[in-house]
Structures are given as C-alpha cells and as structure tokens.
Amino acid sequence: MSRPRAFDNDAVLDAAIECFWRRGLAATSVRDLASQMGINGPSLYNAFGDKRRLFAEALERYAQQSMRERITRIEAKYTGQDAIEVFFKEVISRSLSDPDRRGCLIVNSALEVAPHDKELQLVISAYLKEIESFFGRCLGAADREGALPGSVDVADAARLFLGILLGIRVASRANPQRALLEGMVRPALTLFRSRNSPSKKGDR
Amino acid sequence: MSRPRAFDNDAVLDAAIECFWRRGLAATSVRDLASQMGINGPSLYNAFGDKRRLFAEALERYAQQSMRERITRIEAKYTGQDAIEVFFKEVISRSLSDPDRRGCLIVNSALEVAPHDKELQLVISAYLKEIESFFGRCLGAADREGALPGSVDVADAARLFLGILLGIRVASRANPQRALLEGMVRPALTLFRSRNSPSKKGDR
DNA sequence: ATTTATTTGTATCGATCGAAACAAAATATA
DNA sequence: TATATTTTGTTTCGATCGATACAAATAAAT
Numbered sequence: 001m002s003r004p005r006a007f008d009n010d011a012v013l014d015a016a017i018e019c020f021w022r023r024g025l026a027a028t029s030v031r032d033l034a035s036q037m038g039i040n041g042p043s044l045y046n047a048f049g050d051k052r053r054l055f056a057e058a059l060e061r062y063a064q065q066s067m068r069e070r071i072t073r074i075e076a077k078y079t080g081q082d083a084i085e086v087f088f089k090e091v092i093s094r095s096l097s098d099p100d101r102r103g104c105l106i107v108n109s110a111l112e113v114a115p116h117d118k119e120l121q122l123v124i125s126a127y128l129k130e131i132e133s134f135f136g137r138c139l140g141a142a143d144r145e146g147a148l149p150g151s152v153d154v155a156d157a158a159r160l161f162l163g164i165l166l167g168i169r170v171a172s173r174a175n176p177q178r179a180l181l182e183g184m185v186r187p188a189l190t191l192f193r194s195r196n197s198p199s200k201k202g203d204r
Numbered sequence: 205m206s207r208p209r210a211f212d213n214d215a216v217l218d219a220a221i222e223c224f225w226r227r228g229l230a231a232t233s234v235r236d237l238a239s240q241m242g243i244n245g246p247s248l249y250n251a252f253g254d255k256r257r258l259f260a261e262a263l264e265r266y267a268q269q270s271m272r273e274r275i276t277r278i279e280a281k282y283t284g285q286d287a288i289e290v291f292f293k294e295v296i297s298r299s300l301s302d303p304d305r306r307g308c309l310i311v312n313s314a315l316e317v318a319p320h321d322k323e324l325q326l327v328i329s330a331y332l333k334e335i336e337s338f339f340g341r342c343l344g345a346a347d348r349e350g351a352l353p354g355s356v357d358v359a360d361a362a363r364l365f366l367g368i369l370l371g372i373r374v375a376s377r378a379n380p381q382r383a384l385l386e387g388m389v390r391p392a393l394t395l396f397r398s399r400n401s402p403s404k405k406g407d408r
Numbered sequence: 409a410t411t412t413a414t415t416t417g418t419a420t421c422g423a424t425c426g427a428a429a430c431a432a433a434a435t436a437t438a
Numbered sequence: 439t440a441t442a443t444t445t446t447g448t449t450t451c452g453a454t455c456g457a458t459a460c461a462a463a464t465a466a467a468t
Contacts, residue, residue, distance in 0.1 A: 002414035024316065027230045030456055040417060047415090053461040088387040101319040110378035111315050112455065116303040125379040151394055159387030163371025170370040174314035183363030187395055190355055204247065206444035207434040234426055244447060248428065251445090 009047070012037040016058040021102045024112050026057050055113075062105045063127050071134045073091060081167035081192045084135065084161060091165065095172035107169040128162065135161040143161045147193050157191055163186055216241040220262040226305045228316050229259050242339055259317075267331050268307045275338045276329070284346035285396045288365060289337065295369065295383045299376035311373040332366065339365040351397050361395055377404060 015037040019028045030051055041158045048054035070090065074083050095103070103109075106127045114121040136158035142148050147155075168181050219241040223232045234255050236243050252258035274294065278287050299307070306312075310331045318325040339362035346352050350359075372385050 001465070003416080004414075004466090006464095012431070017439090023320075024230075024331060026228075029454075031454085039416095042418095042458075043416065050316075051456070095233040101317065105317075107374060108315060110308070110374050111312060114378035116227075116308075128375065135359070151328055151398075152391060153387075157391045160368070160389075160391040163368045163375065163388035165371070166374040167367025167370035170311060170314050170366065170374060171332065174318035174325060175332060180363055181205070183357075183360040184367035187356060187361045187364040188392065191391060194355075199343060206436070206442080207446080208436090210434095210447070233424075235424085244445095245426090246428075246448095255426065340462065 006046070007037075007039050007043070010061070012047075013058055013061050014130045015089075016054055017062050017105065019104045020058050021062070024108060025052075026112065041083060047145055052117075052120075056123070057111060059105060059120075059123070063182045066104075067106060067131065068125065071130070075134070075137070080138055080145060080147055081189065081195075083141075083190065087134075088165070088185045090169070091168060092172075092178070092185070095168065095181060096176055096178055098172075098176075099104070101176060104169045107166055108173075110166075111170075113191055121149060130165075131165065132158050132162045133159045148191070148196075149193060152191050160188060160191075209251070211241075211243050216251075217385075218261055220258055221309065223268050223357070224259055224363065225266070225309045225312070228312060230316065234309070256321075256324075263309060263313060263324075263327070267334075267356050270308070271310060271331065271335065275334070276324055279338070279341070283347060283391065284342055284351055285399075287342045287345075289393065290339075292369070292372070292389045295372060296376075296382070296389070299324070299385060300380055300382055302376075302380075305377045305380060307372055307377045308373045312377075314370075315374075332370075335369065336362050336366045346396060347355050352395070353397060353398075354394050363394060364395075378407055 009193055011027055019033050019036050022028075023032075030044065030049075032055065033051070034044050037044065039047075044054065047095060070087070074086050074090075078086050086140060110124050110128065111119070112176060114124045115176070135180060139148065139152075139154045139157050139161075143152075143154055164184050171180055171184070206307055221238055223237050223240050227236075232255075234245060234248065237255070237258065238248050241248065243251075247256065252261060275292070278290050278294075282290050294373075310328060313324070314328050314332065318328045340358060342359045343352065343356075343361050343365075347356075349357055352358070368388050371388055375388070
C-alpha cells in the first residue's frame, strides 16, 4: 500500500552502533548518524523517532550482538573458571586490538547516559545485571564442582568479576596495555582452588 | 599596572569542576560554565584560554583535591590492608550519598575524553597510575609484613584494585547499590591472609 | 489506471554551540 | 594626574545542533 524502505533496518542500525560506540550519544550528531547510515535525516526520524530512541535501539542491538552473543557462545563450550577465563581473554584481546579504543558501548553508556536518563538507566542496569548473572552461573557451577573455597561468596564474586570487567573497559579506553588489563584479572582467578596453576608469582 | 581580577581563581575553578563532574566535557557548554562560575564568557576565555584548557585545569585541581587528598590522608593514618579497606569504604560511602551520581571526574574523563584527546589521555593515564601506585604501596607494605600469601603478585594485585575502583565508579553511576559496590570489593580482600576475619560467607 | 500510504530528498527552522570583537571600566605605575 | 595594561560587560560572529515542512517519488491496493 505504500512505498517500501530503501534501506536495510539492521544494516543502518549497525552503522548507528558504530557512531555511538566511537563517540557516545551526546557527541554524535544526527548528521553524522544519517551520513554513516547512508540515509537522509527525515528517513532517520521517520524510522527511529529521534536520536535518543535510535540510540536505545542501537544499544539493544549491541547488547544482543555483542554481549549476549559472547555469553551464550562461551557458555555453550565452557563452564566455571574456564568460561570466566575465556570471557576475559576475549574481552582483553578485543580491547587491545581496537585502534579506536571504543571499549564497550554498554559500559560507555553506563557512564555517559545512565545518570541523566532514568529510562535508559534501567535498561543499562539490566544489561549489567545480565553480565553479573553470567559470572554468577559460572561461579555457581564452579562451586558445585568444589572448585571454590568455602570462604568465597558466589554472589559477591560475581560482583567482583563484573567490577573487573568494567575496570578493564574503562582502562582500555585510557591506557590499553596488556599488562594492565591482564593484571586486573589474574589475581581474581586465584579465588578458585588452585588447579595445575599455570601462572604464579615470579612466572613472568 | 592593570585592572585586577574580580573573581577568585580557585573558587571559579571549583564551580567548573562541578559542571564537568556532573555533565562531562562535551555536554557542558561555555555558557553553563560561565554562569555557574559567576563570570562572563570573555573573562573565562581570558583567564583559561578555551573550554578544553579550562577542563584540563579543573581536572588537575580535582585530582589534587579529591584523589591525592584522599590518598595522602589515608596513608598518613593507615597502611597495608587497612588503608585499602578505608579507601574503598570512603569511595563507596561517597558514591552512595551522591544524588547526582557524579562518580569520579577522573574515571568519567578516562572514558569520555581520553580516547579522543591524546594530550589529556597521557594526563589521565598518569592519574590512574597514581592510584595504582597507591595500591601498590599498600600491598607492598602488607607483603613485607607477611600479610600476603606467596601466590599473590603485588603489581597485579594493585592492578586488580584499580580495576575494582574503576568498576565501582562506573556501577555507581548506573546502579548505585551498596550490595553491588561492596560486593565488588569484598572478595578481593580475601587475597590478604585472613586475620580475625570479621565478614565471611554467610555472615550477611 | 486511480487511489492511498509511506518514504525520500531538498531546504530550512529556531536554538544553541564555542569563540571573539569591541569599548567601557578599573587600577598600578610613572 | 596621565599613561599603560588588563578585565569586564554587551553584543555578535559563523557553524552546527536536533528536528521538521514540504513536495516529489514510489509501490501496493482497488
């Protein structure tokens, strides 16, 4: 009954993600967005409402494609300490190989957007909670396998790993050095019962 | 020989800190700044050059008044694990009692400014390094007192605590809940040899 | 083929951005 | 008191901001 869209919705959303990821919400202009998305301003407003709603859609797509994809992919192959180690290995690898220092759009938004937008704050908090829950599942599995000392509280340890993740994401934008990022994680892994510990003090 | 300034340089810098702290560099307009600082636009430009240089001055003053003040004050009274615990207790207390969720200007800037400003990136990295060094001194003292297990690498543990601090600062802007922030720290404190451990699993 | 509904491109809206031009005001020095 | 130097307040610059008015273009439904 009407003229069809000339652009692919997911493709232009990916372009929007790239803009917001690199420069944040406030510093990305609608003209930048429209240009990178390959559409006109009115098409952008027609399809997404306004800049803030476009951001919300881009953020949700990022959460799906980046965060949840990684979590489900890793949990399909690993459990417990292994899953956590692979997770951080991947995050650090990505952080060190990103010349634009984009970090993580969720973490960036937690700092830039959440304090000034109550609605998005709830969304972003929920994303962080998803990550915390992932760590919680890994730690719960480790606990059931007897891989956690009794002194370790699973819920707190999940919060610790979430904190380390946030720390890595922040540090990687200001000072992306392997020694720093890996050093943030390594001591936390000693919370697990030592297996055939491959890296200890003095190993380096 | 010339007309004197009608405003106190430190006082207006404090007002600028407040602006940048709450809204960041890009989202704070020169008009907002001048208004909150109680001066006119031209006076601002005359005294500080431009918005970016004003930001750099405000950031340095913040680092002195907020970060270094806390570190030196705590190190004058505490050492080792105590210093670290008091540090985090204070940071968490501040984070939970801030209705504007300002977080930490250094951490906010590490995420917002550092990736896009090479000069400020170096400054901000140096600030983060100062914090890491503080943790390193605390951990070194603990190590010399035999309060650290041999499996703990001091340099890495300092990076861990820096990471947790960054994580707390990010989380406190998106989801400032005591259980979350304290939970991020508590497991890391088990890296120290257990003293008369006042809080363990199930204590809560 | 006509109608209807939506998207597209062009142009532009008022508001605000960082920054500065300019002259009046103010004070230490001569 | 006269001069030199800086700050101050008013005004405004060109650029850009988010958002839209409007009409031409497009295609499914009738």
